[in-house]
Amino acid sequence: MPPGAFHTSRNMIIDAANDRLFVQVGSPCDLCRQQEAVIGYTTEPLPRNSEYGTILVANLDGSGRRVWASGIRNVVGLDLHPDTGELWATHNHLDLMGSELPPEWIDIVRDGDFMGYPLVYGWRAWVDFNLPEYQKILPITRTDSLMVANHKRPAALVNAHLAPMAIHFYQGDLLPPEYHHAGFVAIRGGRTAGNLATVPGFKVIALFGSPDGSDTRIADFLTGFQSSDAVWGKPVGIAEDGQGNLYVSTNNGAAIYRISFSPLLATWEHNLPESVLSGATLEIAGTVHILRLGEGAGAPELSLDLSGLGGPASVPLVAVGDSSYQFASHLVVDVPNGLHEVQIRIVQGQYSNRLVGGVAVLPTADVVALIDGPAPGWRFEHSTFASIEPRQREVVFAGEVATSITGTSSGIAGWRAELVASEPVSTVGYKSLRFAFHPGDAQFDGHSLSLAINNPSQSLENGRGYGQFQLPSVPVDLLSPRPDGRLWLDVERKEWQIVEVPLEVLQVVEPMERVRLFGNTRGTFYIDEMRLITSAAPSITAVGDEPLPLAFDLGQSFPNPFNSSSVIPFRTDLDGDVRLEIFDIMGRQVVTVLADFLAAGSHRATWHGRDDKGRPVASGVYVYRLQAPTVDGWTQATHKLALLR
Template identity: 40%
Template sequence: MLIVLSFVLALSVTTAVLAQDEDYPPGTLVPEVNLGLQPTPLIVPEPFRGAVPQDLVLNLPPGFSAHVFAHEGLRKPRFMAFDPNGVLHVANMGADQIVALPDRDRDGVADERIVALRGLREAHSLLFYKDALYVAEEHQVIRVRDTDGDLIYEQEEVVLPDVPWEGWHDTRTLVVDRRNDKMYLSVGSPCDLCRMDEGFQVVANTNNPVPHHPERGTILQFNPDGSDRRIFATGIRHVIGMDFHPQTNALWANHNGHDLEGRTRPPEWIDIIGDQDFMGYPLVHSHQVWSDFTIAGYEKVLPITRQDSLLAATQKRPVALVPAHYAPMGLHFYTSDQFPSRYHNAAFVAFRAGKAKLSSPPGYLVAALFSQPDGSDARMGSFITGFQAGKTQGDVWGFPVGLASDAEGSLYVTSDNRNHLVIKITYSPIGGSWEHQMPDALSVGDALQVNATVRVERLVPDGGSPRLTADLSSLGGPDALPLVALDDQTYQLDTRLETADLPKGFYKVIVRLEQEVDGVFKGIDFIHSIALLPPDLSVFDESVAADWQLIGDSGAQMQVTGDGPIFYGTRAVAVKAEPQNFYTPWTVEFRPAAPVDPLGFAGVRFAFHPGDIELPNFPIFALFIDDLGVDLARDPEQFHIDFSRREWQVIEIPFTIFDQPNYYGPGLLDQVDMIDALRFGGNMTGTFYLDDVRLITRIPSLPRVPTAVAAVSGTEQPAAFVLAQNVPNPFNSSTVLRFALPQAADIELTIYNLAGQKVAQLTRGWHAAGHYTTHWDGRNDAGVRLATGVYIYRLRAGEQVQVRKLLLLR
């Protein structure tokens, strides 16, 4: 009865959510914008070679470049500020210093490092205001002056003393409202999740108290001389980035959420902070979503009082929610004109963490946040990525933190770990943008339709006319195909390339926008990479593939038969298995005539039916490739296999699952280098079935029809845009979702949880008008089985959106 009531409550909550705003359920992560990033080498100037690796690559939008501005002597550089003369000052927190980095010859590289101020405590942020430099230490704010112009600050006074600092979150961010002559300071919570009331402030997730201070977990406001100190906003765990919107002068900030609710909760927020706002902590996150107080250490927030509930109800919807544990750092509104116009008044946000630490998405990036001046219609796009070269935290070479821009409009980014750097981002004086319809991947033999439109947005005055060409040589096309001018600013590329004679691999389409300046052509490249993949390689489909053999050994007898369960077509492989003894498992092997190169293949897929098999006390069901094995019976949830379900189950195993640490050295991996066979081994007894065995180019793999969802043939063209209720509902193992498109559209069909977080992308891309069906097996994009509960599925087709709910029962 309790379970039924829980589901009824969940359904009513979902209905209320959708009634509020069907297009944007509360808590949904900010919509993404694709800024067309492409690999861009990080330029390491001569003074830093040998100290900074020269093979580092960032991903930036077309036309942008990056080079190291400063490195020598930097130890954990954090926030930055330019003095009135344009000299960059950096909070060199690891050395307890402020350093000045003049670039007197204006070559884009700091000429020297001057220790402007030393002997500080966790100095994280700084700013110039009127005739002084203000520095936020963990325990105070100081004001200093350089009396003789040598960039060393001799006069010092404390303007804001006794800032609480014990426990966690002792970095302080300082900003100034120049219009109203007010300063603001972030003062974080001492713990992960605890109340800020007297007697409840503790260190981290312990019960060790810190001296109570009413200013913990707040934003403070004060005059530049320290007077009129007061609490401006509450409900803060740890705000790091703050800035004032250039049009509205509203205070914007980002926030670091608590740690222990898993990889996807709670989302970090970016929001506008007003006078006396309550921002949610420690009661709620996202938009009025309660924290999980059942987690050990979090229960000390209980009990929840009526006053707590009323306070939580005042938390407003944030401007933007970003993935949990992204560790947002600097927030900087860009007001210059060097970058393309879309970035004017946009906010750049640095994220110092990602999947390699606690989060689910990759992270370690600088993003651009676009919105209306009041924060509505927010969208975010990755602006700089590539700080992580591999998959582990050891592969992260840069940790972006601070952001600032100079008088010319170049953007500066600090990295405070591994490589301690200041990186300068500039945009070419020759600028433009492009749009294209090219795919990211294509099967070998498919023709590539190359369509792109380039708009010229900026040229060097007194330079020559623009020249736009396409380099298609990697795909066997011309290396300088002229684009067709539609008008003075718009150019088009429209051609078709055949790929039948090309080997699988990665190829580039490069469109060049150039202008002759002083006798030399200068410009930018627009680059789109395309993976040319082999088609899925069928190993068994009605029969064993021509160049493969089916071999049984040690108690396995096989028969290709139409008697018994069939997954697809008319025949499957029936395996009658009986291990010879306890130590010798039976084996079933699909063996190619010659080893298959795995390049272009993502993994192996097969359909499995348990038939009437019986499991021993310690079951084994393993797959071996290239002498590397995984036991599917040891972790059935990971491999989506259930021996008690007497029905067909589709198993997809990525080759990366086979990766194993190499004995001979840390960081080395044994991996599938060649597909010598697909070798199944086990100790179950009875008859089971295999069907539709193939090597696949993507996971999840495409179904057996050409589109990501099945088009329903023989039906009339729909008259309306419809997202139907899933069937069955509730469901356990799989459900069918149907939708209709009255006209062709770019679509997204996505599953969200009740917190509004995306858990599964079922399909996306261009679809013709028609009726469609697709299946969902109750798993997220990582293949993990989701828990019992109510989920939201949302279909977007162009500007149209429909939302429904479904119920998953485990």
């Protein structure tokens, strides 16, 4: 084997069906050509060795050793798919391209494959060779370009620096049928102090899809290893015993965790609403049907847990036969907006299980972040090249004060001003971010001014959101036209104007923690009355206050994100055939929600998070498209929604 340097592990797997052995050999550096190998981030050279950054294959007696696949920085997990026998691997990518790039891949590795390193990541997205540490790869040769042209799309991607470890394909029958031959991947990284990752990790994810990797979907399987910045488990290894139990090891705790499955099986019927206003009174009733119990464990005890909605934590169910139980209760919904759970707990001796329903609690009022200065629970932060006067009195929108933001004349860097919440704010039930804006004496020509929720993101040529590779937010350039061609801001109007940016444009799929304004304008402009607008509030246009016409319209689904079902509102201006479809982020059709003749007017349709065969789909971002007739023929509109299992 090549001498170990930087990536020193030599993980292996035996392919017994073909009497051969696969061994991974990592790159000795963060990024370098294997013909000019160096150690780690240094310039210290190593002897040339063509086996660096590869997966090797050999016969079990050691003969026939050769390179199976190349273009690898650090493969960790290896497993053979039980249906096809093909080799799957997990891969840890570069360190120096920031917190959001590059994504890590999980993929099939076939004979002769070039997996991208050190040239590209994702799918044919070039490494940032502007970084001084990475310029040693240049120049790019014709051979490089030909290899990249043969780089195949990965089966799945996860966010940068999540560090996928072991991969294991499940072969038991203890878990529910949908897990048969599903893949499990240990995720060792995640968002915490000292880690570059920007999204939560420290978990085990499940891979669903065809054995050839053509439609791989990802969902969380085992979570809970992190509480705030305290991480008590970083999953590394996964194994399975003869009974179908899974075992997960971590590299920062002296424990191995067994994941089993309860013999208790039940279904339920209930009248839980998909959404409800906070403060409303609910009358809840339903029936639970026991389908399977553990042998010799006695009679089950069932209880209803309404604490997720602010109700009692344990309401006993009443038996109405040998295998059916009923419940009925009422409560005032006393929790803030967001996705909340209602649970049925089933306990039989040492066995337990639960049934879970989701209810979206919708807000009854806007969330005010800025009014006469930061609202309670909000504060300003800013960069060196911005100054903020949160309560100036010279230019006022309403009340007595407004906020001024001044960008300096420095040409070194842009400025940043952030309105930060003391606690994360759920965006469930809100449709847009609205604020008042006055251009003041700021210079906008040839400059930029952008708005984002939480952290800004970057989009990739190979597609955003593939697998679980989803970046936190998309900035909106307020000096560019809106999707409908109108302006977000009219900087020539030296007066107050109302700006309203839909949350779907900002692609907010997580709780809001901060509102970011950033750019390189110079001079002073003013903002005030910044708030999240509830879905029930009337819409206000970007510039001015004229109402939108009552015509064809596709509204934002609610709740969004959702975990059981989401309502899609829309309006048509003519009688006719209407079609509503769901697509995944790669453009593949998932299901047709509606295909019917509808009268003109307002309508609603519900998607329950299932595909056209009735199977639950994985967590992720989806696109819904409405097609309907208009006086000019046909028209269509699309929006995004997020499913969180």
